[in-house]
Amino acid sequence: MIQHPAFTVEPWAVRECSLDLDLLAQTESVFALSNGHIGLRANLDEGEPYGQPGTYLNSVYELRPLPHAEAGYGDPESGQTVVNVTNGKLIRLLVDDEPFDVRYGTLHEHERVLDLRAGTLTRKVHWSSPTGAEVRVTSTRLVSFTHRAVAAILYEVEPVDRSLGVVVQSELVANETVEYTGGDPRAAAALTSPLVLEENFPASAGVAIMVHSTRASRLRVAAAMCHDVDGPEGTLIEAQGSGDVSRVTVATRLKPGERLRLVKYFAYGWSAKRSRPAMHDQVVAALAAARLVGWDGLLADQRRFLDKFWDGADVEVEGDPEVQQAVRFGLFHLVQASARLENRPIPGKGLTGNGYDGHAFWDTEMFVLPVLTYTHPRAAADALSWRKSILPKARDRAVQLGLGGAAFPWRTINGEECSGYWPAGTAAFHINADIAYAVVRYVDATEDTRFERDTGLPLLVETARLWCALGHHDADGRFRIDGVTGPDEYSAVADNNVYTNLLAQQNLREAAETATRHLDRAQELGVTLEEAATWRDAAIAMYVPYDERLGVHPQSEGFTSHAVWDFAAIRPDQYPLMLHFPYFDLYRKQVVKQADLVLAIQLRGDAFTPEQKARDFAYYEALTVRDSSLSACTQAVVAAEVGHIQLAYRYLGEAALMDLDDLEKNTVDGIHLAALAGAWIALVAGFGGMRSGQGRMCFAPKLPSGITRLAFRLRYHGRLLRVGITPRSATYRLLEGPPLTLTHYGKELSVDGRAVTRRIPEVPVPELTIHQPPGREPALRRPGRKPRPPGTIA
Numbered sequence: 001m002i003q004h005p006a007f008t009v010e011p012w013a014v015r016e017c018s019l020d021l022d023l024l025a026q027t028e029s030v031f032a033l034s035n036g037h038i039g040l041r042a043n044l045d046e047g048e049p050y051g052q053p054g055t056y057l058n059s060v061y062e063l064r065p066l067p068h069a070e071a072g073y074g075d076p077e078s079g080q081t082v083v084n085v086t087n088g089k090l091i092r093l094l095v096d097d098e099p100f101d102v103r104y105g106t107l108h109e110h111e112r113v114l115d116l117r118a119g120t121l122t123r124k125v126h127w128s129s130p131t132g133a134e135v136r137v138t139s140t141r142l143v144s145f146t147h148r149a150v151a152a153i154l155y156e157v158e159p160v161d162r163s164l165g166v167v168v169q170s171e172l173v174a175n176e177t178v179e180y181t182g183g184d185p186r187a188a189a190a191l192t193s194p195l196v197l198e199e200n201f202p203a204s205a206g207v208a209i210m211v212h213s214t215r216a217s218r219l220r221v222a223a224a225m226c227h228d229v230d231g232p233e234g235t236l237i238e239a240q241g242s243g244d245v246s247r248v249t250v251a252t253r254l255k256p257g258e259r260l261r262l263v264k265y266f267a268y269g270w271s272a273k274r275s276r277p278a279m280h281d282q283v284v285a286a287l288a289a290a291r292l293v294g295w296d297g298l299l300a301d302q303r304r305f306l307d308k309f310w311d312g313a314d315v316e317v318e319g320d321p322e323v324q325q326a327v328r329f330g331l332f333h334l335v336q337a338s339a340r341l342e343n344r345p346i347p348g349k350g351l352t353g354n355g356y357d358g359h360a361f362w363d364t365e366m367f368v369l370p371v372l373t374y375t376h377p378r379a380a381a382d383a384l385s386w387r388k389s390i391l392p393k394a395r396d397r398a399v400q401l402g403l404g405g406a407a408f409p410w411r412t413i414n415g416e417e418c419s420g421y422w423p424a425g426t427a428a429f430h431i432n433a434d435i436a437y438a439v440v441r442y443v444d445a446t447e448d449t450r451f452e453r454d455t456g457l458p459l460l461v462e463t464a465r466l467w468c469a470l471g472h473h474d475a476d477g478r479f480r481i482d483g484v485t486g487p488d489e490y491s492a493v494a495d496n497n498v499y500t501n502l503l504a505q506q507n508l509r510e511a512a513e514t515a516t517r518h519l520d521r522a523q524e525l526g527v528t529l530e531e532a533a534t535w536r537d538a539a540i541a542m543y544v545p546y547d548e549r550l551g552v553h554p555q556s557e558g559f560t561s562h563a564v565w566d567f568a569a570i571r572p573d574q575y576p577l578m579l580h581f582p583y584f585d586l587y588r589k590q591v592v593k594q595a596d597l598v599l600a601i602q603l604r605g606d607a608f609t610p611e612q613k614a615r616d617f618a619y620y621e622a623l624t625v626r627d628s629s630l631s632a633c634t635q636a637v638v639a640a641e642v643g644h645i646q647l648a649y650r651y652l653g654e655a656a657l658m659d660l661d662d663l664e665k666n667t668v669d670g671i672h673l674a675a676l677a678g679a680w681i682a683l684v685a686g687f688g689g690m691r692s693g694q695g696r697m698c699f700a701p702k703l704p705s706g707i708t709r710l711a712f713r714l715r716y717h718g719r720l721l722r723v724g725i726t727p728r729s730a731t732y733r734l735l736e737g738p739p740l741t742l743t744h745y746g747k748e749l750s751v752d753g754r755a756v757t758r759r760i761p762e763v764p765v766p767e768l769t770i771h772q773p774p775g776r777e778p779a780l781r782r783p784g785r786k787p788r789p790p791g792t793i794a
């Protein structure tokens with residue numbers, strides 16, 4: 001039976017009303033705090049018990065062996081794994097000499113609240129020690145959006161009914177024991193005590209500093225802490241530091257009505273180049289800046305930052321409080337994963353866990369960036385700037401593979417390919433077109449010509465070059481891209497994957513057009529008129545297979561002739577299929593892990609007629625098992641487009657509740673950022689019918705019966721647009737910026753600061769019936785979770 005944490009359903013918070021130790025690891029991910037640079041899993045302040053300790057710095061990784069059963073040319077030789085760095089969250093408490101530990105004594109009350117507007121995680125505890133010493137403890141934690149290197153905790157202790165001796169130990173601890181879940185003993189060995197101590201400077205002068213470096217990747221990590229302590233007279237403060245631990249101990253005696261208040265500021269920095277003294281100074285400076293602002297200042301800045309974010313990003317969902325909460329929760333994790341990225345990747349799990357070794361995938365460009373582009377565009381630009389920064393490595397990889405241009409890694413932290421299984425890694429060349437697609441979308445939405453010239457153009461040029469090297473014109477003149485893997489990882493190394501070819505076509509076309517807009521820069525990149533002409537020719541001649549007999553697009557050439565997987569013979573416990581059946585068999589049958597052709601329909605709608613969309617959708621629904629969390633949102637969008645609105649609604653629920661309900665039972669490893677982004681995508685592109693490109697923003701809204709009103713905000717061409725949708729009408733209004741022309745069901749509409757309302761046409765009943773493989777229908781929602789208890793603060 002699936003267990004669910006006691007999260008309440010609230011519009012602006014995620015609240016856990018009591019502590020369930022069996023679910024600790026999941027809640028550590030759900031309640032994780034991050035700013036895209038620092039990531040803190042929601043480990044309890046006192047450090048134990050824990051599901052998985054986790055403190056991450058974006059792009060701090062260790063190299064590890066990447067074993068291959070039979071090595072082949074071009075296989076990556078080493079992998080990269082995110083490292084659990086120095087833990088600055090630790091605050092231990094002793095009450096009358098008894099350590100506060102939720103596994104002992106009596107826990108009268110334990111509440112944790114992730115506040116999506118304040119950007120804090122608050123914990124309230126009422127506990128009696130085994131000997132009856134009763135205390136209330138409150139802690140509030142933040143990872144600052146405005147001070148990139150800084151996190152802080154306000155920790156308060158009060159006795160309940162009698163005078164108590166209280167000792168608080170605030171620590172920095174490196175090399176905590178972390179369970180490696182990858183199952184490879186060599187990797188586990190590389191990750192045991194990954195940090196080598198270079199300096200432990202105790203807090204004698206108020207600031208404690210520890211500097212370490214990773215063994216093989218040779219990255220230097222500095223962490224520092226300092227405190228503001230407020231307690232009764234006679235409160236004693238001591239500092240010690242040795243080995244991998246630095247500790248500040250505060251001892252006091254508290255009478256009822258008195259309280260010990262401690263603000264812990266901690267800061268991080270890392271570098272591959274800077275010296276130990278430089279890193280030491282860097283974190284000391286970060287602490288000084290944080291202290292100057294103070295706890296209240298950090299809190300106020302945090303709220304201001306989020307107010308601004310929500311102003312441009314909020315989504316209101318009336319009629320479905322679970323989805324309302326989930327979409328805001330998802331947006332919150334998106335902004336957490338990207339706010340202070342500054343030229344670093346967005347991993348598939350953000351900085352909330354060590355799942356997928358902390359790698360970034362196409363998840364970023366195809367799921368996360370579509371949301372950020374319209375809600376927090378600067379973060380989208382940052383993520384793409386990181387791609388540009390790894391272009392030299394992608395060029396080297398292309399050379400290694402005997403190709404031209406750049407071959408971006410399927411999964412990576414530092415820019416080098418880390419996928420140990422090439423058919424679903426290196427062969428997934430669509431990642432290159434995905435990056436190009438994200439560039440084009442960002443430029444289209446923001447009109448950021450400087451970015452286009454400096455960052456977009458090199459990415460488009462090098463990826464276009466890759467397609468020219470990878471594909472060829474056949475005897476009939478068609479441009480073919482053979483032997484690649486599309487998004488569906490249950491098919492590999494296939495010819496003319498429709499998704500790949502359509503996105504490559506756009507990549508080639510846009511590279512040529514962008515080069516024309518920035519001729520001087522294109523020349524610097526070596527682009528000649530002849531080369532741009534070859535891109536255009538390849539785009540015009542791009543082969544898109546079609547099965548005339550069935551009247552559908554094969555996902556890849558020949559796919560529709562394969563045997564259909566025997567779905568009826570599969571037991572529910574045999575999903576995900578890849579864990580129970582050999583890849584060779586999955587590869588030669590019609591069975592789809594995740595939306596592939598259907599994603600092509602969403603992103604290249606111009607390449608399909610409405611009839612083809614409906615027929616293709618019906619065909620692939622019957623084959624798609626959704627063994628990846630990246631599928632449901634795409635299926636929601638296309639289901640809505642072809643008229644299956646209630647089905648779209650079910651898929652929305654699946655994407656939105658992926659982590660709050662732990663649907664895949666692996667939220668312990670970190671949240672599913674792409675699925676959380678998918679909730680927004682399903683609402684805005686699905687029920688809002690939003691499509692944009694070529695300088696146009698189009699809507700075709702329609703609501704499922706579970707949602708009575710939907711409203712969202714988008715940033716587009718320097719405007720802030722608000723779209724409000726009810727079952728019968730849609731209202732468009734600009735909250736910022738000059739008038740804008742958009743389309744509502746294909747009709748042009750000029751929008752300014754006044755509300756313009758348009759009727760929503762009746763949705764025709766779709767002709768085709770839809771079914772999924774038996775047992776793989778999108779789940780009906782479980783009976784709702786509890787609402788917020790009365791008297792608690794939102």
Ligand code: BGC
Pocket residue numbers: 348356361362363487489593594627628629630674
């Ligand atoms: C999916 C990929 C995805 C990866 C990371 C895999 O299961 O098939 O599409 O990029 O997970 O989320």
